[in-house]
Every structure is written in C-alpha cells, then in structure tokens.
Amino acid sequence: xxxxxxxxxxxxxxxxxxxxxxxxxxxxxxxxxxxxxxxxxxxxxxxxxxxxxxxxxxxxxxxxxxxxxxxxxxxxxxxxxxxxxxxxxxxxxxxxxxxxxxxxxxxxxxxxxxxxxxxxxxxxxxxxxxxxxxxxxxxxxxxxxxxxxxxxxxxxxxxxxxxxxxxxxxxxxxxxxxxxxxxxxxxxxxxxxxxxxxxxxxxxxxxxxxxxxxxxxxxxxxxxxxxxxxxxxxxxxxxxxxxxxxxxxxxxxxxxxxxxxxxxxxxxxxxxxxxxxxxxxxxxxxxxx
Numbered sequence: 660x661x662x663x664x665x666x667x668x669x670x671x672x673x674x675x676x677x678x679x680x681x682x683x684x685x686x687x688x689x690x691x692x693x694x695x696x697x698x699x700x701x702x703x704x705x706x707x708x709x710x711x712x713x714x715x716x717x718x719x720x721x722x723x724x725x726x727x728x729x730x731x732x733x734x735x736x737x738x739x740x741x742x743x744x745x746x747x748x749x750x751x752x753x754x755x756x757x758x759x760x761x762x763x764x765x766x767x768x769x770x771x772x773x774x775x776x777x778x779x780x781x782x783x784x785x786x787x788x789x790x791x792x793x794x795x796x797x798x799x800x801x802x803x804x805x806x807x808x809x810x811x812x813x814x815x816x817x818x819x820x821x822x823x824x825x826x827x828x829x830x831x832x833x834x835x836x837x838x839x840x841x842x843x844x845x846x847x848x849x850x851x852x853x854x855x856x857x858x859x860x861x862x863x864x865x866x867x868x869x870x871x872x873x874x875x876x877x878x879x880x881x882x883x884x885x886x887x888x889x890x891x892x893x894x895x896x897x898x899x900x901x902x903x904x905x906x907x908x909x910x911x912x913x914x915x916x917x918x919x920x921x922x923x924x925x926x927x928x929x930x931x932x933x934x935x936x937x938x939x940x941x942x943x944x945x946x947x948x
Contacts, residue, residue, distance in 0.1 A: 667729050669696040670708065674726045675816040676926060678715040714813075723919075727819045731941040734934060751932045754781035758792035759805030762876045762896055763823075763920065767947045768805065768940070775939060780932060796923060802933040803940075804923045820922040821944035823893040825856055827909045828901070830886040835909045842870030842888030844879045856891040859916040893918075895947055920944075 673682040673693065683690045701708050706721040718726070759768060764784060772782060785792060789806040796804045797812055804810075810817050833841060845853055850869055857865035870888055873879050880897055883890050884905055900906040922940055929937060 664733075666696050666700045666703070667733060669693055670700050670722075671726060671730060671733055673697060673709065673716060674718055674722055675818070676715075677717070681715075681926075723819050727941070727945065730818050731938045734938045734941075751775075751779040751781060751935070753930050753932050754783050755803065755932050755936045756783045756785070756801045757803045757805075757936065758785040758787065758795060758801045760807055761786040762893070763805060763947075765877070766896055771943045772936065772939070775936065780936070782936075793923060796925060799925070802924065802929065803937060805940075806921045806923055807918065809919070809921055810923045814926050816924045816926045818922050818941060820920045820940060821947040822917045822919050823895060823947075825852060825891050825916045825918070826894045826897065826901070826911075827856060827860075827889065827891050828883060828897055828906045829889040829909055830884055831904065831907055832886065833889060833907070833909065838889060838909060843867055844871040844873070844882050844888050844890040845869040846872065846874055846876050846879055848872055852891045855918075856916055860910070860912045 669682065669686060669688075672685050673679060676682045676685065679690055679693050679697075683693045686693065697708065704721065704725065707719050708722040708725065709716040709718055711717075757764075757768070764786060769784070772780065776782060785795065785801060789804075789808050789810070792801065792804045793806060793810050793812060793815070795801045797814065805820060827838075829841065843850065843853060845851075848869065850865060850867075853869075854865045857863055871879070871882055873882065876892060876896055879890050880892060880900070882888075883892075884900060889909060894901075897906055901908060922937065922944070924933070924937060
C-alpha cells in the first residue's frame with residue numbers, strides 16, 4: 660500500500676493538533692480539504708483514524724500506531740524540505756530541556772542520546788512525576804517530556820513513544836508459591852504497578868501493604884536483588900538481571916501487562932535541536948520495550 664506524503668502530513672498535523680480547524684490553519688488548507696484527505700487516508704488504511712469529540716478529534720488506536728511509524732521520518736523530511744538542517748554546531752546551538760521518569764531516562768534515553776551529545780547536543784534533564792513535568796512543558800521551561808500517562812492538556816503535541824512490559828520478579832530462592840506471603844516492594848505506598856499487575860493477570864484486587872517503599876524503581880530493583888521480596892518492574896529495567904540469573908520471573912503470563920509511554924511537546928514550531936531530539940527518540944523508542 661502506497662500513501663502519499665501530503666496525506667500523511669495532513670494526518671500527522673491533525674493528530675498533533677487534535678483539531679481539523681487548527682490543522683487547516685497550520686497547513687494553510689481549507690477545512691473541507693483536510694477532512695477529505697483524512698477520509699482518503701482512512702479508506703486507504705481501511706481503518707478509522709479519528710473520532711469526533713466535543714473539543715476536536717480523538718485519535719483511535721490505529722491512528723496512534725500510524726503516528727508512531729511515520730512521525731520521525733516525516734519530521735526529518737520536513738526539516739530537509741524547509742532547509743532547517745545545518746552543521747551540527749548550528750543545529751545544536753540551543754540546549755534541549757527534557758523531562759521524564761528517572762528510570763527510563765537513565766536506562767534508555769540518555770544512552771540513546773549519547774551519539775548526539777558527541778555531535779554537540781547540549782542536554783538539560785529534569786526528572787519527576789508527569790503532572791509536574793507537563794506543567795513545566797506548558798510554561799516553556801521544558802522542550803520535551805516523556806510521560807507515563809497520556810497528557811490531556813490543550814496545546815500539547817502527544818505521540819506514543821514506546822511500550823513498557825511489566826514482569827513479576829524476585830531473587831533466586833523465591834518461588835511463585837511463596838508469593839502470597841512474600842514481602843512486596845514498591846515505589847509508592849499505593850502500589851500502582853503491582854495493583855495493575857494483580858488486576859490484569861490475577862483478575863483480583865491487591866489489598867496488601869508494601870513492606871518497602873522506594874520512590875525510584877532502581878532502588879526497588881536493588882532491594883529485590885538482595886532478596887528482600889517480590890515486585891513488578893518494567894522488563895527493560897531488569898532485562899540484564901533476568902538474563903544473568905540475578906533475578907527470576909515468578910510468572911510469565913501469556914499476555915503480560917504493558918503501559919504506553921508518550922512523548923509530549925508544545926504544539927507549534929520547535930527549535931532545531933529539540934526537533935532533532937524529538938525525531939531521534941521517536942525513531943529509537945520502539946526498541947526500548
């Protein structure tokens with residue numbers, strides 16, 4: 660199936676703006692023309708891409724998938740067409756201010772951006788919770804935010820970045836049969852990841868209290884490796900420990916719980932360095948699960 664650049668460009672603009680009216684303004688097209696192009700694309704992919712809601716257009720899962728595949732290539736092509744690419748020193752003239760969860764930023768994002776840093780990228784990183792980071796993005800303090808929840812704020816451009824798979828783990832010596840009495844370790848008192856795992860995999864509500872709470876999953880990982888008990892972690896964070904036997908998976912369900920992480924930026928024009936990081940993360944993120 661061959662899709663034209665114009666159709667994909669219109670789709671991505673509507674996807675990011677969440678509005679046909681706003682997309683038409685950005686593309687300098689009429690609203691009927693934008694609507695017609697979206698309908699043509701939906702016919703081509705044979706799936707609905709948007710649903711009309713009170714405040715604009717809500718993307719379907721098919722739209723999320725398509726945006727994740729085409730955003731980075733289209734952004735790169737747009738830079739070439741508009742002549743925004745230059746020498747690395749020119750592209751990276753401004754620092755990029757990036758926010759995200761500490762674990763993913765340290766385990767995946769910073770290693771991924773290392774080649775760009777060698778080419779001259781200047782990066783300033785803020786770690787924290789989604790709401791705080793998204794507020795900083797909205798007020799201009801940050802250029803990009805990786806969020807573990809889908810941002811719903813107006814004026815933000817939101818794209819799926821990667822999926823994290825959750826795995827129930829403990830140190831060797833623990834067994835699944837001991838899980839009912841094993842101490843549970845979590846990064847928050849209300850055990851959000853564990854509660855989701857119990858609900859999804861065991862179809863039951865987790866009512867136990869955590870034995871240890873550490874507000875950083877890397878600390879939870881260290882305590883579990885030392886034999887303190889069991890927890891649920893993103894697989895990317897403990898893949899090496901599972902591979903070399905320092906941790907074991909207590910259960911491997913056929914359909915493990917996953918969570919989608921999103922890359923958010925302010926709607927409108929980004930400076931060249933932020934655009935370069937934005938496109939790079941979208942391109943690399945699909946390999947981080």
